[in-house]
Amino acid sequence: MKTRSVIAKIVTLAILAALAGCKPASNDKATASAGADRPEVGVVTLYPQAVAITAELPGRVVASLTAEVRPQISGIIQRRLFIEGNEVAEGAPLYQIDSAPYQAAYNSASAALQKADASVPSAQAKVERYQGLVKQNAISKQELDDAVATLAQARADVATAKANVETARINLDYTTIKAPIGGRTDKSSLTPGALVTAGQTSVLTTIRTLDPIFVDVTQSSTNLLNLRQSIDAGRVNIAGSNVAVKLKLENGTIYPLTGKLEFSEANVSTSTGTFTVRAVFPNPQRLLLPGMYARAIVEEGVAPNSFLVPQRAVTRNTKGEATAMFLDRNGNVEERVLSIGRSVGNNWLVGSGIANGDRVIVEGIQFVRVGQQAKGVEVVIDETTGEIRERRAAIPPDHATKG
Known part of the structure; x- marks a missing residue:
């Protein structure tokens, strides 16, 4: 009996020890569960x-100068004096029109001027002579008046002849069609041997100035009002008059040169609610070409x-x-x-x-x-x-x- 009592006590102590050892483990699980509840x-x-307050605006690249070349006289094109697609300087010859008829007209006008000049001294001398004779009552006053009128007519003929010479000279100069601006040429629409006429509608070629170059972008009038209100409230410090502009090209790259804001239109479109902002960029490598789509990043101010x-x-x-x-x-x-x-x-x-x-x-x-x-x-x-x-x-x- 004593043996069974001892065994029972030992079993009881073992069970209590086991329960005591399990209690801390339960606390650990509770702690872990609590930590898991915090995501x-x-x-x-x-x-x-x-x-920096910036606005990214859509726009198009525009040539800073564009000139459509047309003839100012009629004639046959003899030569094309430029290479299509190349740069030309202002005043460079582009086409040569047959100058023979215009040279002849100039020579004729020059001869007519010489003839008119030759009649003036004789008419002048006659007037001076008649003035002396009128004082002596040797001729009538009417004859002197006729001589004065003849002198005036001779001088008018000289002026008319000079104008004709100048007109002939201008037309002769127009036989060489020159570049009105400097820039890059388009292809030529006509070849040597073609007949051109003064004031024709068809363009011989087009010249575009590519450096500097413009980018015309559109800005929402709502954004403009919000910016003005932020400036007035002191939340934004305006960037100043020389607003810097960066350009994001069609392929997502940033144009390496910085431009500046040129001007903003003074009216808002009634159909779109936008107005045009123009930026000017240097373009020495001719990377920007007219018609390209781009996005201008305009630095409008700073919000401190x-x-x-x-x-x-x-x-x-x-x-x-x-x-x-x-x-x-x-x-x-x-x-x-x-x-x-x-x-x-x-x-x-x-x-x-x-x-x-x-x-x-x-x-x-x-x-x-x-x-x-x-x-x-x-x-x-x-x-x-x-x-x-x-x-x-x-x-x-x-x-x-x-x-």
Whole structure:
């Protein structure tokens, strides 16, 4: 009996020891379960910064000067004096029209001028002689008047002849068609041997000045009003009169040279609600050609002490308000209504609702709700794509900062 009692006591002690050893394990499981209830979210810490206010506007490349070359006289084209598609200087000869008839007309006009000049001295001498004879009553006053009229007619004939000579000279010069501006030529529409006429509608060739070159872009009148109001309120410092402009080409590359704003139209289109802004760019390599599509990035001003919130973090509530989820210093999730302005790259420029050091949730929003505890993992957003580029270690709630 004693043996059975001892065995019973030993079994009881073993059971109590086993139960005592299982209790800490149960606590560990509870702790692990509590940690699993705190989802992990990606956050970006926000700090105030000076934000360049830019507008990316669609536009077309336009030649700074364009001239359509047409003949100013009629005749047969003898030679083409330029290479199609090459650059020509202002005043360079382009076409040679048969000059023989115009040379003959010039020679005839010059001869007529000589003839008219020859009649003036005789008429002048007659007037001087008649003036002396009238004083002696040797001739009548009428004869003197006739001599004076003859002299005036001779002088008028000289003036007419000079005008005819000048006209003939101009027409003779027009037999060489010259470039009215410097620039690059298009193809020639006519070949030597073709007949051209003065004032014809068909163009011989077109010359376009490519350096400098213009880019005409369209700007919304709404954006203009918003910018003016931000400047008046002091939220944006205007860039000044020399507004820099960058250019994004059709293939997505940035044009290496910076342009400047030339002018803005003084009226808004009633059909589109836009107005035209013209920028001028240097184009020494002739990379920009008229007709190209491009996007001009206009630096309108700077917004000091502003916050940029990644667009992926911002949603709309049922009222249409812009909202975002934030993680406070204790690791609690909260929702805020933001006053967003324009987009800057893949971010929103926010006017209110953010303080220095706030952490906005950019990843895992669907796994949390307001008031819930969460673990924040600092992430880095790629400014080009708006995607997460890098993840860092989780930030404990007591290490989170708030300005």
